[in-house]
Amino acid sequence: MNPLLSVRDLKVHFPVHGGLLMRRIAAVKAVDGVSLDILPGETLGLVGESGCGKSTLGKAIVRLNPITAGAVHFNGRDITRLSSGMLRPLRRDLQMIFQDPAESLNARHSVREILEEPFLIHGVGTAAERRQWIAGLLDRVGLPAASADRYPFEFSGGQRQRIGIARAIALKPKLIICDEPVSALDVSVQSQVVNLLLELQREMGLSYLFIAHDLAVVKHISDRVAVMYLGKIVELADSETIYHSPRHAYTKALLSAIPHPDPTREVRRMPLDGDVPSPINPPAGSAFGHRLGHPHYEETVGMDMRLVEIAPRHWVAADPCCLVEEDWQKVRGMMNSDVAVGK
Amino acid sequence: MSDGEVLLEVEELITAFDTDRGLIRAVDRVGFTVKRGRTLGIVGESGCGKSVTAMSIIRLLPQPAGRILQGRVMFKGRDLTKIPAKELRKVRGGEIGVIFQEPMTALNPVHRIGRQLSECFLLHKKMSRKEAWEASVEMLRLVRIPSPEMRMGDYPHQLSGGMRQRVVIAMALACRPDLVIADEPTTALDVTVQAQILDLMGRLREELGMALILITHDLGVIAENCDDVVVMYAGRVVEKAPVKELFARPLHAYTRGLLASIPRMDSAPKSVLPTIPGMVAGMADFVPGCRFCQRMERRGPTLRERPDFIEASPGHWVEACPICYAGKEENP
Numbered sequence: 001m002n003p004l005l006s007v008r009d010l011k012v013h014f015p016v017h018g019g020l021l022m023r024r025i026a027a028v029k030a031v032d033g034v035s036l037d038i039l040p041g042e043t044l045g046l047v048g049e050s051g052c053g054k055s056t057l058g059k060a061i062v063r064l065n066p067i068t069a070g071a072v073h074f075n076g077r078d079i080t081r082l083s084s085g086m087l088r089p090l091r092r093d094l095q096m097i098f099q100d101p102a103e104s105l106n107a108r109h110s111v112r113e114i115l116e117e118p119f120l121i122h123g124v125g126t127a128a129e130r131r132q133w134i135a136g137l138l139d140r141v142g143l144p145a146a147s148a149d150r151y152p153f154e155f156s157g158g159q160r161q162r163i164g165i166a167r168a169i170a171l172k173p174k175l176i177i178c179d180e181p182v183s184a185l186d187v188s189v190q191s192q193v194v195n196l197l198l199e200l201q202r203e204m205g206l207s208y209l210f211i212a213h214d215l216a217v218v219k220h221i222s223d224r225v226a227v228m229y230l231g232k233i234v235e236l237a238d239s240e241t242i243y244h245s246p247r248h249a250y251t252k253a254l255l256s257a258i259p260h261p262d263p264t265r266e267v268r269r270m271p272l273d274g275d276v277p278s279p280i281n282p283p284a285g286s287a288f289g290h291r292l293g294h295p296h297y298e299e300t301v302g303m304d305m306r307l308v309e310i311a312p313r314h315w316v317a318a319d320p321c322c323l324v325e326e327d328w329q330k331v332r333g334m335m336n337s338d339v340a341v342g343k
Numbered sequence: 344m345s346d347g348e349v350l351l352e353v354e355e356l357i358t359a360f361d362t363d364r365g366l367i368r369a370v371d372r373v374g375f376t377v378k379r380g381r382t383l384g385i386v387g388e389s390g391c392g393k394s395v396t397a398m399s400i401i402r403l404l405p406q407p408a409g410r411i412l413q414g415r416v417m418f419k420g421r422d423l424t425k426i427p428a429k430e431l432r433k434v435r436g437g438e439i440g441v442i443f444q445e446p447m448t449a450l451n452p453v454h455r456i457g458r459q460l461s462e463c464f465l466l467h468k469k470m471s472r473k474e475a476w477e478a479s480v481e482m483l484r485l486v487r488i489p490s491p492e493m494r495m496g497d498y499p500h501q502l503s504g505g506m507r508q509r510v511v512i513a514m515a516l517a518c519r520p521d522l523v524i525a526d527e528p529t530t531a532l533d534v535t536v537q538a539q540i541l542d543l544m545g546r547l548r549e550e551l552g553m554a555l556i557l558i559t560h561d562l563g564v565i566a567e568n569c570d571d572v573v574v575m576y577a578g579r580v581v582e583k584a585p586v587k588e589l590f591a592r593p594l595h596a597y598t599r600g601l602l603a604s605i606p607r608m609d610s611a612p613k614s615v616l617p618t619i620p621g622m623v624a625g626m627a628d629f630v631p632g633c634r635f636c637q638r639m640e641r642r643g644p645t646l647r648e649r650p651d652f653i654e655a656s657p658g659h660w661v662e663a664c665p666i667c668y669a670g671k672e673e674n675p
Contacts, residue, residue: 043613049533050504156622157389186388187560191604191616198613213533220606221613239612257538259563261605263586267567269542272535273487275503 002076003037004207005061005175010034010070012053012060016280028279030056032231033070035307038175043201043208045222045239047215047254049276053231054211058177061209062096063087075174092122095168099180101160105152111138111163112148118170137166141196158189162196169200175207182217194221215258219243224313227251230287231279233307234322237314247310249322250288289321297321308334350521350554351377351400356414358392358399361407364627369395371578371629372414377522382548382555384569384586386562386601390623391575393558397524399424400556401435419521437467440515440553444527446507449514450499456483456510457495463517482513486543505536512544519551526558541568562605566590574598577623577634580652581667584659594655596667597635633664641666 012031015024030053038044046054059065061072063079071080074094079087098104105114115134119125125133135145141162152160161181168176178197182190194217200206212218218225219239226236227250235248246252249270256270272291277283283290285300300321307315308331316323318331358370370392377383385393398404400416400423416423419438423431435441443449451459457479464475476495483491486509499507508528515523525544529537545568548555557569565572565586572589574582574597582595593599600619610616621638624630630637632646650664661668 049535158622187562187601188388188604188619189622191606191618194606195615195618198615215534216606216608219608219612220610220616223612243608253535257534258608259538259541259561259567260608261562261566261590261602263566263590265566269538273539275505275536276533 001039003073004040004042004075005036005038005209006073007034007036007057007061008071008073010057010060010072011068012056012065013068026280029231029282030279031060032279032282034228034231034233035070036226036233036236038207038209040174040207041201041205042224043210043222045218045225046209046211046228047213047218047225048228049213049254051276051279052228053279054228055179057228058096058179058209058211062091062094062177064096088121092118092171093174094177095171095173095175096177096179097161097164097168097181099183101157101164102152105160105163105167107152110149110151111143114152114163115148115166115170118167122171124171133170137170140169140200141166142192156189158185158193161185161193165193165196165200169204169206172204173206175209177209177211179211180213181210183212183214190217197221215243215254227254230276230282232287232317233315234288234317234319235315236307237316241311241314247314247316247323247327248288248319249292253288286319286321289319292321294321304335306335310334347381348379349376350379350419351556352415352417353396353400354415354417356396356399356416357412358395358404358409359412360405360409362627366412367626368412368629369409369578369626370399373575373578373580374414375573375580375583377554377556379521379554380548380552381570382545382557382568384565384572385556385558385575386560386565386572387575388560388601388623390577390626392578393575394526396575397526397556397558400524401439401441402431403435403441433467436463436515436520437518438521440518440520440523442508442511442515442523442525442528444530446504446511446531447499449511450507452499454498455495456497456499456502460495460510460514460517463514467518478517479513482517483510485516485547486510486513488513504532505539508532508536508540509543512540512547516547516551516553520553522554522556523548524556524558527560528557529564530559530561537564544568562602574601577629577637578626579634579662580660581635581662582660588656588659592656592659594659594661594668595635595664596669633662633667635667636664 010031013027013029016026018025034057048054056065060067067080112134115137116130119130138145138147143162182193210221222239225239225242226233229250235251253270253272285297289297289300305317305319308318310316310331318335320328354374356370356373357368359366359368373396387393399411411424460479461475464470464478480491483494488494488509529540569586572586573580576597582598593602603617624637630646632648633650636645645664645666650662653663655661
């Protein structure tokens with residue numbers, strides 16, 4: 001199956017200005033060489049801590065962030081450099097849901113106006129048809145028909161997210177970038193929205209890029225999961241694999257930090273100090289090895305630490321500081337034989 | 344005083360807010376006890392009254408709208424709802440430390456860390472500036488902030504979110520309080536930092552022999568960090584029990600629904616999650632009777648009269664609505 005979305009070596013760097021003349025003095029390497037594929041009907045989860053670049057990546061894919069280097073192919077087309085006019089017809093197929101629907105919905109527009117906008121922009125339907133479609137959308141996301149004439153502030157957080165979802169599915173897209181869509185919701189409402197997203201995917205054959213920091217939610221909704229650290233993907237595998245046999249030290253640390261809702265379970269954490277380092281001046285070698293204070297960190301400076309397929313469908317960064325010895329030997333062997341280059 | 348002795352007892356607390364729609368009860372006859380050296384978790388969804396309950400204990404309610412209408416908050420023999428403001432200020436920050444969700448709300452952005460931390464000692468302990476400074480460095484070391492002497496000269500914005508929360512914890516613990524109230528202390532932090540902070544708080548609680556009230560919406564945090572749990576729904580306590588008991592034998596329909604609806608690491612991928620239908624009613628619309636029945640859109644007598652709060656088994660209390668409390672039959 002051909003991927004619906006294909007991202008290759010994507011970089012998003014933001015300039016940092018400073019000094020007397022506000023010259024460009026540095027760059028925030030928010031996304032620094034990311035490659036991934038999303039298949040039709042698939043959910044790829046993207047996890048990592050704040051500042052790792054996951055939201056920046058999501059926005060760059062829909063071209064809401066400038067792309068510094070690399071390529072984004074969507075539905076077989078290179079959309080990396082398309083002008084906004086050329087991009088518009090593609091936006092029908094490529095939508096986004098945000099964390100805080102209160103901020104992404106225009107407070108001065110009624111729900112009807114919010115949901116009608118995509119149809120108007122893309123010039124589809126008569127007024128009567130649009131009316132009918134809006135009623136259908138509201139029903140589909142579980143809101144009463146009377147919601148159409150109300151305003152976003154009249155709704156709870158969960159209902160507002162339903163409005164955001166209705167808007168995103170209005171034009172029957174192929175891919176939706178979901179940026180922390182349930183993070184701000186209460187537990188009981190969160191499960192309602194997760195179920196809705198799963199139902200819509202089954203009915204409409206949607207693909208999702210599901211960005212979140214809650215690993216349990218991501219595991220539940222995703223087919224595959226990518227773990228991001230400091231602008232790079234460090235591990236990517238089927239979600240069961242990521243959770244049951246993680247290879248990268250960062251994935252392991254992240255998993256061990258999750259609190260489990262089971263008081264009889266023994267808490268065993270990987271000791272981990274400090275925070276994510278700054279993407280302005282990232283460590284020159286193994287980024288996570290640096291945080292761990294790994295004794296061999298210095299040897300990784302300047303090293304090629306691309307993703308290698310260590311097991312079928314299981315990719316991990318070739319980082320000697322973050323792999324157990326056995327895995328590292330295997331990865332090194334693969335890199336030398338050049339079997340698994342790229343991705 | 345020894346472990347197991349009651350340190351704080353909240354009884355029949357009612358806290359209300361003046362609104363356009365009249366006096367609204369955000370906390371409606373809530374009660375629980377905190378024992379010395381133990382951690383009590385208060386869990387519930389937004390608007391359930393968990394933060395208002397905590398803020399009522401130390402009388403930090405939004406003024407002039409919020410007020411305590413009824414109830415007692417007995418702390419070491421005194422009723423905190425009755426003592427004069429001056430005395431209360433000594434309790435707050437002295438005997439009771441407070442940690443909020445967003446460290447920036449607790450820190451003053453224009454003052455250096457050292458000055459803010461020293462202030463706790465200068466206000467509550469009879470210390471000279473030099474002594475207060477040294478004690479502050481010691482506190483930063485205790486919460487494991489690297490190179491504490493240097494950090495004393497930093498402004499809050501120069502620290503990361505996790506480091507800031509450590510400073511707030513240092514401030515809350517500075518005067519060796521008997522009780523710390525932590526309102527969603529790690530919600531704004533990443534999981535790895537959350538784990539560090541919670542482990543740190545647990546360790547310090549043990550070392551310093553404090554009691555802790557941990558308010559959170561995260562049942563995972565409750566399971567791993569608390570001894571006892573209070574489950575709040577719509578301004579009331581619907582269930583309370585020791586943590587293992589609550590997770591093993593939840594008795595109230597709301598607690599059961601909440602526990603079922605969290606995705607777990609071992610749940611089947613992409614399966615339908617159990618949900619609690621509907622949503623919490625607005626505070627102004629709360630019924631006098633069972634509010635979970637209200638959410639379930641049930642009609643009839645359970646909405647009219649408040650269910651009794653009963654001790655279903657030793658130490659395990661539940662709001663015994665005839666529909667929502669399904670205890671006895673299923674748990675012999």
